[in-house]
Amino acid sequence: MLDRPTPRTPFRKSFDEWWHAQTPEFRSRMDDRAGWTIFQAGYTAGQKKDVRRFIYKAGRFRITIWAKSATEARKAAIMEADARAALKGWKPPAGGWVLEKLT
Numbered sequence: 001m002l003d004r005p006t007p008r009t010p011f012r013k014s015f016d017e018w019w020h021a022q023t024p025e026f027r028s029r030m031d032d033r034a035g036w037t038i039f040q041a042g043y044t045a046g047q048k049k050d051v052r053r054f055i056y057k058a059g060r061f062r063i064t065i066w067a068k069s070a071t072e073a074r075k076a077a078i079m080e081a082d083a084r085a086a087l088k089g090w091k092p093p094a095g096g097w098v099l100e101k102l103t
Contacts, residue, residue, distance in 0.1 A: 015039050055102040059085075059093070062102070074099060 008016075018039055019027070027035075051066045054073035058081040065080065067073035081097045 011043065014043065053103070057100040057102055058097045 048066055051068050054065045056063045056077045061081055061084055063077045063080050065073045065076045067076055077099055078097050082092050085092050
């Protein structure tokens, strides 16, 4: 089982295609790890071009939500806070979650 090769993910395939499309000068100046970081940032931003990132603090939780609008993000953040509290065995606050927008 351990000697079986793991299949490459679409993300890894995309990185390999992008890396080999770069000029030799670029590849000689750039470390593979730094190239991976650059590609990852651009790929993620390109995948989520129609949504924005919202970060909230709810109690002890820091919740990151990708949504189209602030109201949609608040609803998703409340659901996420409820799910995280349930996972830890806590009850949600009686007055509801107070969301503090961080960014």
